[in-house]
Amino acid sequence: MPGTPGKPGARDIAVVAFAQSPHRRRTDELSEVEMLMPVLHEVLGRTGLRTSDIGFTCSGSSDYLAGRAFSFTMALDGVGAWPPISESHVEMDGAWALYEAWVKLLTGEADTALVYAYGKSSPGELRDVLTRQLDPYYVAPLWPDSVSLAALQARALIDAGDADEPALAAVAARSRAAAEANPYAQLTGSVPAGDYLVQPLRAGDCPPIGDGAAAVILAAGDTARRLCERPAWICGMDHRIEAHSLGVRDLTDSPSARLAAERAGAFERPVDTAELHAPFTSQEIVLRKALRLGDDVDVNPSGGALAANPVMAAGLIRIGEAAARIHRGASSRALAHATSGPCLQQNLVAVLEGES
């Protein structure tokens, strides 16, 4: 049993397997389903399950990355959707697909779930593509790109005295050094800070753009114990959103991340590991403060989104990396975070624990 089980009467649900693709700048030779399939086979292989054994399948991806309507239906070929399966899709990062699957398992409608997410950023201009998620009346017509919006947040942080440019560079250096132990990472080792992309953010403060996929298997109760030696039990999970307009928010803080963490039970006892979905160095500093993570917490031992940021999969990978650390016995209680939208607009927090 996890140390603090969920609400009374709720089922215990765990992440029992995780797999991801090598993340690369481009994968022209692979269609989305070809990029995804090895990951699906690997995650199923870890549990010995076949697609026909899975109770619920849920995925996250975006048509805007692919430039095609209903692009996720092509990827469905990779899960063997015949005979018919119980399936759902979110036009969001796979972390939110995992949330949907978790709820499905909580209701008792399924005992196992396959969650996957993928994104190929290489066909388009990601910075332009992401402007299409902004307020269409007041903001999107100005085409403010993702790096520019993150830079506004970084400047606010510097003005508030919460960071300076060397502190930002230190976040990048630590992440990319950690990524050297991650065979899937796109950008590892000593990466020069580089020129300003949008001041105060240098190239080194920004995530690599790339293609990648990830998959997770969830299972309930005894099924989880059967499929995994040391399941990563989900103690709590919550997601929150803030006001749409950037000019209404305090960009140096993330109240939605803090509230999600509180509702997920993150503050009940300390965590030893945190996988934060912070694509920009400045965002890690905002999140560390909002989530009250001390220096004793191992933050992004995988290298985080600064080492690989496959859009739509990077948040799911945070949950997968945190869970894998529990599977390996390297963590007993971990926080996983995913974000979506500009300047940490939406935030999801999951708390995972291994049995002692």
Add this chain to the structure above:
Amino acid sequence: MPEVLSAPLVVEFPFTRSLGPVQSAFLTGLRERTVLGVKTAGGGVLVPPVEYDPVTAEELRELVEVAPTGTVTTWAWNPSPRRYQPLRTPFAWVLVRLDGADTALLHALDAPGPDAVRTGLRVRVRWAAERTGAITDIACFEPYDSEDSGPAAPHDGRFADPVTGIVAPARLDYTYSPGRAPTDYINALAGRRTVGERCPSCRKVYVPPRGACPTCGIATAERVEVGPRGTVTTFCIVNIKARNLDIEVPYVYAHIALDGADLALHGRIGGIPYDQVRMGLRVEPVWTEGGRYPDHYRPTGEPDADYDAYKELI
């Protein structure tokens, strides 16, 4: 591995959006060089204005006028403007709290360089020469040394000929690569051959191949040549002329199971009156000079196929 095909793919959409009362007043105001905000129950002034309070979700309708001058609350220097951004020369993105407002508006600031920008900088609106009732009616902000001009003034939000909608054009440019399996298929078509791929597990042959068997969820790799002849499994009669399509209506669009394939593909049926097309009709592709795929399929003259021969493919 042969080179994977790629081609430019442009996605363009002119979204037409209607405006609510507050957004309509705000954008019409910009056209008239007037900046409006909206007052919350707590007495705060939101600029840009919204129709519902972002904190309490209460409906907001009380409009006020704020100054075209304000203060930069945060900024970022953009050394290389992108295609559709407000200025062609390097500029600063800024959040500006206009005098009389409690929240900040995102826009561009025209300044000679990052050294000329700081948080707290006083700025004013530079209006676009031609204004239509859109956020881009503010061309940008420019530095402007002035005192804070004080609180917002009441405004009834009424203008002659109000803007009630906007057209938000967007264009995204991609380089589309279909991946290995469709590349093989398209390359084979150039040689007037149709290839599919066989699933190593269920042995079904998929045309066009997508690199995966949707039943087994595994990669398909064994290339199989199919056709050229096939059987109409089902069809419809099209009576509406599509734009940019030079085909007389009515015409027949059909699912065609090529010989050796376990999935029917789509094609137009020609060379036979539309009302004589039937399930089971045997057809073959017709290529036009220089065509990269069959223009249409026509009857081969063979006897019709037995229903049992294609019933699994409908």
